[in-house]
Amino acid sequence: MIEAKNLTKTYGTQTVLNLESLEIPKGQAFGLVGNNGAGKTTLFSLLLDLIQPTTGHIVNNGVEVRSSEAWKPFTSAFIDESFLIGYLTPEEYFYFIGELRGQSRADVDALLENFSEFFHGEILGQKKYLRDLSKGNQKKVGIVAALIGSPEVVILDEPFANLDPTTQIRLKQVIKDLAAKREVTVLVSSHDLIHVTEVCERIVVLSKGEVVRDIQTTPETLRELETFFEGQIA
């Protein structure tokens, strides 16, 4: 589904990302971990053509991301609050995204129905604009909006951060369902090793822009990751 070849990103003399080759097959729940500055957000931004690679390219489902926009219809993402439109109510925002993705109001409503528990009654019908919601609630809106229109690739940067424990548990279920039932490729980054190992079939560890581990998740994975990051304390 997603292929990165000789992908590098350099700012001045500093190389922030250097991937010789990375392939993510369709339907995989893919986890990305690494310390700050490891290149996680850089990789996601490259995938979304928000920054330009210094060398190499990314192909998303046969579409070369930097030269064509044809990846947009089947790819969705929530990176940070710059993906939210502050002056809309959550409903309006969902419908807006829905319309862009060719979903009728009823389609969007049906989808939102599934998330009423996830929203915990704090999102819909609150008479508030997105800019006035708390950070955690904003994140919930962004994540759910990224699921509108049955995208084939869903990119979530740090989805667990800022969420309350209950919502974290629910979000894990959401991601698992996505990858299991619907042939959706999910890319998740996180600082929380427990969460990623629980949701992702495969985990890639980035350090200083390079892949240092590429693991198929097994019951031992968490231990392995912990050992790796403990080793970073030098």
Place this chain on the structure above:
Amino acid sequence: MFKHFIRLQWKAFVRSASFKTEIWFKILMALGALYFILVFLSLGVGSYFIIEKAGLGDPLRVVNRFLIYYLAFDLYLRYMLQKMPVMNIRPLLYLPLPKTQVVRYALGKTLLSFFNISHAFFFIPFSVVLLVKGYPVLSVVGWHLACLALILTNNFLNILLNNVDRVFYPLVLVLALFGIAQYYGWFDVTVYTAPVFDLFYDVPWTAVLPWGVLAGTIAWAYTYFKRHMYLDAGLSAKQEVGKTEDYTWLNRFGNLGTFLKNDIKLIKRNKRSRTTVLVSFLFLFYGLFFFTGSVEVYETPVMQVFAGIFVSGGFLFTFGQYVPSWDSAYYPLMMSQNIRYREYLNSKWWLIVIATGVSALLAVFYLYFGWKAYLAILVGTVYNLGVNSYLVLWGGAYIKTPIDLGSNKKAFGDRQAFNGKTLLLTIPKLLLPLLVFWLGQLLWNDTAGYLMVVVVGLAGFAFKERAFRMIEKIYKKEKYKTLLAYKQQGA
């Protein structure tokens, strides 16, 4: 401690995105700034002689008469445009600094504003001319200091008034009524205010009084802020009640309708965009200078075409030229969503077209000044639609100033208002049609001139596809730079 504050301020200034522009634009901007300084200086020096020549009497007394309006207008401008200092002191709250110091810094910072310094360009040269002309030194100094205190009082009054619309608008209304009353000779408020300003000159020691007022205002502002320095009090952002709106009538336009809906909400729900639309509405009345014959140089047909472009193009110029910037807060979303550039640009184009059309309709009252006046406006409308609508979208690609939708104060209170690129791109928008008209008028007559402008405008419609392709290319090329610049919110 103060050293730290100054360093912070300096960094905020030099590290903002708009400052890092290409060198030749910097030079151009410097030249522009120099030009404005010279204009103001010559106004300061020249006003004495202008008033003297007009035979209105002693220039100082004349200035004193109108000083009340000057101060009122200053306060009005400040209220609309000056940026408030309080929002960016949040990070300082929990640091081991005494609150009093933080407040003093925030208030002191406002003194360096363009709104205070710009007055020096009038008052200093004017006072110097007075001295050269042999006015008593002590009196002039007293008067000058009194004016300085009054301007600074305005600065702090504005801080206190900020966002208290229910005090501010009645105040403006009262002063506007005084102005109208004076114009028609019903009631002259200056008869009562001028002696006050004269007093500062006649009895120089009375200049102490405005300084006393200034000290009082500062103390008031100081205690007010100290008391309200809490996140849920003075530093809290106001919340509006959200209302979900549908605009289902726009659905029939497909994706275009989706964007238009969003743009309508954008305009309705954000302070900055509301102000912009209000300003663009005022453009409608700009033509009054041209068509009422109140200013002689404006009566030539060439200037009437100029007026036509301004009257119908208010929205185009004020809103249109910042086109991608309105979406700066969520530009990454727009760039990764299922949106083609063409559709995005097209929707903005339609918004401009609709607003320009509405402006042309609203301008129908110019018929009162003869059909020729309205004709000039219609000609301007066609040119705006056919040519300028592309030019603003094109120019927008280069304006990488993120817009803080929630705040009015950046519209002018920043050096960003003198964005050299904006100014530069305004020139072809305004001068080209004048040139075309002038050519037609030179070769044949007025009618031919109008016709030629219309033809150029209509030709623009024919080239819509081409123009869009070109603009799209530029937007794509600038995309990454734009994304990066928008990341620096509120710099």
